[in-house]
Amino acid sequence: MARPGPDAELTSAQLHSSLSDPLLDVMNFLNEVTSRHPEAISFGPGRPYDGFFEVDRIGDYLTAYTRYLETDLGRTPEEVRTALFQYGRTNGQINDLVARTLANDEDIHVDPAHVVVTVGCQEAMLLVLRALVTGPDDVVLVTDPGYVGITGAARLLDAETVPVPEDEAGLDPDALLAAVREVRARGKQPRAVYVIPDFANPSGTSMPVDRRRRLLELAAEEDLLLLEDNPYGFFSRTGEHRPTLKSLDTRHRVVHFGSFAKTCFPGARVGYVIADQPVVTASGARTVLADELSKIKSMVTVNTPALAQAVIGGMLVSYDCRLREADKDLVDFYRGNMEALLAALDRHLPQDRWPVRWNVPDGGFFLSLTVPFDADDAFLRESAGDHGVIWTPMRYFHLGSGGERQIRLSASYLTPHEIDEGVRRLAGHVIERLTQGDR
Amino acid sequence: MARPGPDAELTSAQLHSSLSDPLLDVMNFLNEVTSRHPEAISFGPGRPYDGFFEVDRIGDYLTAYTRYLETDLGRTPEEVRTALFQYGRTNGQINDLVARTLANDEDIHVDPAHVVVTVGCQEAMLLVLRALVTGPDDVVLVTDPGYVGITGAARLLDAETVPVPEDEAGLDPDALLAAVREVRARGKQPRAVYVIPDFANPSGTSMPVDRRRRLLELAAEEDLLLLEDNPYGFFSRTGEHRPTLKSLDTRHRVVHFGSFAKTCFPGARVGYVIADQPVVTASGARTVLADELSKIKSMVTVNTPALAQAVIGGMLVSYDCRLREADKDLVDFYRGNMEALLAALDRHLPQDRWPVRWNVPDGGFFLSLTVPFDADDAFLRESAGDHGVIWTPMRYFHLGSGGERQIRLSASYLTPHEIDEGVRRLAGHVIERLTQGDR
Numbered sequence: 001m002a003r004p005g006p007d008a009e010l011t012s013a014q015l016h017s018s019l020s021d022p023l024l025d026v027m028n029f030l031n032e033v034t035s036r037h038p039e040a041i042s043f044g045p046g047r048p049y050d051g052f053f054e055v056d057r058i059g060d061y062l063t064a065y066t067r068y069l070e071t072d073l074g075r076t077p078e079e080v081r082t083a084l085f086q087y088g089r090t091n092g093q094i095n096d097l098v099a100r101t102l103a104n105d106e107d108i109h110v111d112p113a114h115v116v117v118t119v120g121c122q123e124a125m126l127l128v129l130r131a132l133v134t135g136p137d138d139v140v141l142v143t144d145p146g147y148v149g150i151t152g153a154a155r156l157l158d159a160e161t162v163p164v165p166e167d168e169a170g171l172d173p174d175a176l177l178a179a180v181r182e183v184r185a186r187g188k189q190p191r192a193v194y195v196i197p198d199f200a201n202p203s204g205t206s207m208p209v210d211r212r213r214r215l216l217e218l219a220a221e222e223d224l225l226l227l228e229d230n231p232y233g234f235f236s237r238t239g240e241h242r243p244t245l246k247s248l249d250t251r252h253r254v255v256h257f258g259s260f261a262k263t264c265f266p267g268a269r270v271g272y273v274i275a276d277q278p279v280v281t282a283s284g285a286r287t288v289l290a291d292e293l294s295k296i297k298s299m300v301t302v303n304t305p306a307l308a309q310a311v312i313g314g315m316l317v318s319y320d321c322r323l324r325e326a327d328k329d330l331v332d333f334y335r336g337n338m339e340a341l342l343a344a345l346d347r348h349l350p351q352d353r354w355p356v357r358w359n360v361p362d363g364g365f366f367l368s369l370t371v372p373f374d375a376d377d378a379f380l381r382e383s384a385g386d387h388g389v390i391w392t393p394m395r396y397f398h399l400g401s402g403g404e405r406q407i408r409l410s411a412s413y414l415t416p417h418e419i420d421e422g423v424r425r426l427a428g429h430v431i432e433r434l435t436q437g438d439r
Numbered sequence: 440m441a442r443p444g445p446d447a448e449l450t451s452a453q454l455h456s457s458l459s460d461p462l463l464d465v466m467n468f469l470n471e472v473t474s475r476h477p478e479a480i481s482f483g484p485g486r487p488y489d490g491f492f493e494v495d496r497i498g499d500y501l502t503a504y505t506r507y508l509e510t511d512l513g514r515t516p517e518e519v520r521t522a523l524f525q526y527g528r529t530n531g532q533i534n535d536l537v538a539r540t541l542a543n544d545e546d547i548h549v550d551p552a553h554v555v556v557t558v559g560c561q562e563a564m565l566l567v568l569r570a571l572v573t574g575p576d577d578v579v580l581v582t583d584p585g586y587v588g589i590t591g592a593a594r595l596l597d598a599e600t601v602p603v604p605e606d607e608a609g610l611d612p613d614a615l616l617a618a619v620r621e622v623r624a625r626g627k628q629p630r631a632v633y634v635i636p637d638f639a640n641p642s643g644t645s646m647p648v649d650r651r652r653r654l655l656e657l658a659a660e661e662d663l664l665l666l667e668d669n670p671y672g673f674f675s676r677t678g679e680h681r682p683t684l685k686s687l688d689t690r691h692r693v694v695h696f697g698s699f700a701k702t703c704f705p706g707a708r709v710g711y712v713i714a715d716q717p718v719v720t721a722s723g724a725r726t727v728l729a730d731e732l733s734k735i736k737s738m739v740t741v742n743t744p745a746l747a748q749a750v751i752g753g754m755l756v757s758y759d760c761r762l763r764e765a766d767k768d769l770v771d772f773y774r775g776n777m778e779a780l781l782a783a784l785d786r787h788l789p790q791d792r793w794p795v796r797w798n799v800p801d802g803g804f805f806l807s808l809t810v811p812f813d814a815d816d817a818f819l820r821e822s823a824g825d826h827g828v829i830w831t832p833m834r835y836f837h838l839g840s841g842g843e844r845q846i847r848l849s850a851s852y853l854t855p856h857e858i859d860e861g862v863r864r865l866a867g868h869v870i871e872r873l874t875q876g877d878r
């Protein structure tokens with residue numbers, strides 16, 4: 001090897017392996033694809049709708065929070081100043097408000113000390129994986145297809161992820177059991193299972209309640225933790241709300257991730273994790289997993305910005321810790337968009353005429369469209385460049401093979417007119433491809 | 440081993456090794472010690488002074504930022520709303536303003552695309568270590584004593600840290616060279632050296648300019664990256680400002696960490712890293728380290744809260760990207776406090792009467808007091824409980840042995856009266872211990 005020159009230059013081999021993993025490009029792609037094709041209608045990112053946001057409200061929420069600190073908590077003006085401007089507690093400042101909101105909205109009853117407020121749900125996932133993965137023998141199971149944020153966080157920690165197939169009713173407990181046994185047969189430890197039970201990203205599937213109960217039993221039988229992520233739970237299309245795993249959990253088997261990105265707004269980057277699992281330290285002291293996550297957080301972000309917590313705290317106070325009611329218009333908006341997407345597919349790509357199918361999600365942002373050819377990067381480039389429509393290859397969300405012929409469609413931030421026009425364009429491309437196949 | 444019961448319970452052995460490392464408790468201790476002893480005068484945390492903060496200014500800064508977006512950048516009201524409320528670019532939204540401020544205040548001239556805006560400097564350190572540490576053979580060198588944030592981040596990534604002794608003029612290049620050779624002799628790779636050249640935490644030392652130049656030469660000769668952290672650079676006691684390593688760096692040898700926690704306020708948690716190192720990927724594509732850090736960041740926090748960036752951006756705009764001038768009162772405050780600390784030590788613990796000594800820092804928050812006995816946890820507990828004064832054992836900041844007889848004093852957020860009274864109490868305890876020794 002040649003002696004390195006005096007100017008610093010790094011090669012891929014000198015950087016962590018995660019940086020050569022295509023997985024880490026996917027989320028950047030999802031966030032930035034819209035800006036690369038400004039003219040196209042994009043079903044790509046699961047971006048929240050921001051039409052209800054009002055810049056002037058930020059000041060109102062800050063005022064609501066400072067008034068809450070002064071009036072409800074009896075803080076002095078100096079203490080209020082400190083709460084907004086200084087470093088705060090590592091595990092969060094608005095934990096009480098988060099716990100009250102969870103009780104009202106989700107029937108999840110949790111000690112505020114068992115909540116860690118995080119910089120979005122992504123930080124929470126990293127903290128939990130770092131706590132649970134002790135070395136190369138610890139394995140994280142992830143629904144397949146699954147959310148790239150959890151597999152990406154695992155890559156950063158050199159943690160092995162094992163896919164567990166979903167069916168049309170979400171994570172299949174039998175498939176999970178088989179995966180757990182396969183992992184143990186290899187001499188490895190399945191530590192946790194990541195799952196989005198409601199309106200999953202990317203597939204749009206939801207787990208029936210009996211499956212949820214079976215999953216909890218299995219977690220106890222097999223000594224697993226369930227990592228439940230619930231970003232879309234509010235956004236039911238049908239009006240039905242199934243209980244979260246955490247609300248059914250009597251055995252501390254569920255670590256529950258939540259976020260205010262979709263129910264309040266993403267620009268605050270405030271999420272949280274409920275981690276009430278008892279921990280016994282080497283010295284015999286008893287603590288809970290939230291305290292351990294807090295120690296890790298002190299070396300990741302120190303604490304979640306006080307300013308961001310104050311604005312979200314102010315929103316929670318303003319709505320009496322009942323976001324579900326406050327978000328009624330937003331829930332209606334997303335319901336309307338999912339209905340519009342389903343209607344547009346029926347209109348432009350009828351299943352009785354074309355060999356395609358799609359699932360009918362009970363809610364959330366995402367739907368999965370299956371076509372009889374590979375919906376790959378090349379087809380996506382043609383869609384964007386020639387047809388003015390963007391979507392995400394489901395392939396991106398599978399850990400191994402799978403999803404080659406599936407398209408993830410998100411209609412979360414478009415107007416019904418854009419949805420119809422976008423589906424018309426996509427249908428044009430799909431039909432062009434199908435009829436080319438007839439030549 | 441007994442079959443685990445159905446209720447989840449975790450033991451230390453089932454959690455990552457970093458959680459059993461006492462190091463991770465230190466930062467929580469530093470943040471929370473004050474609240475545990477509300478009556479004591481605390482020289483413990485390096486907490487910024489918040490007397491100049493005004494809650495009402497947050498709205499002004501937000502307005503300044505939105506006006507900048509509209510007027511200077513020509514954004515529409517919808518784009519302004521999106522900039523505040525939505526997810527943003529992973530590497531940051533205020534990079535231009537940060538780069539202009541660095542040019543004005545630090546004579547550091549950097550392409551905004553080579554800056555990553557982070558959730559405080561802590562996230563920046565984690566991102567850089569994750570990028571550079573590819574496996575167990577990669578070693579990070581850290582000044583000894585050193586900042587716990589860097590060693591803690593290394594622990595999370597199972598990265599080996601090797602101490603490099605400081606002397607009264609900071610990091611010693613000869614000691615660094617010896618450490619580098621020792622690491623290589625063990626078959627390992629020294630990848631980077633963490634250093635705070637100005638007013639170091641915890642020791643208060645600063646590196647003379649000729650040492651900085653020698654360090655840069657050594658980095659080129661030995662193919663090292665220098666991780667320069669500059670949280671306190673503004674706060675010169677003497678009025679002298681030495682050039683940062685980055686401003687002297689002509690060979691991309693310096694990764695520069697900065698933070699607005701001390702120059703603006705901590706509650707925004709906005710920091711940044713300059714990472715202009717060229718990178719050649721496996722496919723031969725050319726990029727820079729900042730782009731690679733951005734990929735990692737997408738799996739840690741996705742992006743730095745838009746809201747926090749907007750408030751800091753508004754401060755930068757308000758002060759014409761010249762924080763050094765804007766912080767004049769704050770600089771004077773910290774200068775006055777360091778002078779008060781030095782005067783109080785002279786007054787209550789004169790070196791011609793007692794066998795103690797301390798350094799005379801050129802600026803910053805910290806000073807190191809040496810006593811002729813172990814300044815350990817037991818002595819600290821007595822200080823806090825019996826004498827009403829808190830400080831930090833320097834021992835905490837050493838990776839191996841060292842610092843047993845040293846005390847870190849921070850006077851960053853106290854009043855001159857509190858400083859004098861606190862030193863009087865500490866002197867009382869030290870003298871009690873010294874005279875007990877005579878029995």
